[in-house]
């Protein structure tokens with residue numbers, strides 16, 4: 001389950017269909033498969049005298065799954081925060097589609113993150129007092145949008161939570177809570193989903209279930225996914241692994257296997 005390329009039914013076969021951009025016309029029309037979902041140009045982020053991100057340029061293409069890897073302190077979280085509009089670079093530009101994030105006021109940036117970006121974090125970040133359905137639809141509620149019931153039903157089925165819609169997070173396992181968080185990230189049909197160590201707290205089998213959901217979002221609906229991870233087995237679900245060291249991109253690996261990622265990792 002956690003070493004996808006070692007088994008037959010997993011991402012290699014899925015990747016062969018990776019250019020297939022699903023049955024959801026609205027989504028497909030908006031995302032222009034193959035174009036740029038997010039582009040970073042010469043992005044630098046400094047904290048005092050620390051350069052966390054050093055002149056990084058990168059494009060996340062629509063309908064792709066990218067793993068960001070690197071040792072602790074190499075700049076992975078900073079990269080994700082700058083690419084997703086959670087933080088502003090010290091210099092350089094970030095574009096989501098045609099929108100340059102640096103030109104946005106804070107309120108517009110907040111709205112953009114809510115409406116056009118999906119997030120999955122290690123800690124799930126569900127609202128304890130809300131049931132599964134309200135947690136999943138929260139970004140729609142906050143954005144004053146009505147749920148597209150067909151899409152909501154599909155997302156809920158995909159993550160396997162249809163029987164649990166009235167449960168509170170405390171009644172769910174960690175893996176189930178993370179599946180709810182994945183559904184919440186997908187419900188707005190975001191242009192890109194950023195997942196920061198989403199499986200770090202899960203056992204390998206449960207982690208595999210969550211990663212498979214992200215893979216399916218790419219293969220079945222043309223979603224764009226960026227995964228920050230320390231785990232070579234998790235990176236093996238991606239189309240490309242990108243390696244960071246001291247705030248710079250030092251390598252990339254297409255169709256990564258866990259073994260190949262580990263080998264590259266050892267020389268970082």
Ligand SMILES: Nc1ncnc2c1ncn2[C@@H]1O[C@H](COP(=O)(O)OP(=O)(O)OP(=O)(O)O)[C@@H](O)[C@H]1O
Nearest residue numbers: 047050051052070071072073074075076077078079
């Ligand atoms: N808010 C901050 N203030 C000061 N320094 C920071 C801040 N955030 C990150 N840094 C520094 O920037 C560098 C990159 O940090 P970052 O968290 O992006 O690395 P990372 O690869 O995500 O690490 P980890 O795998 O441990 O989470 C580190 O040297 C870190 O100490």
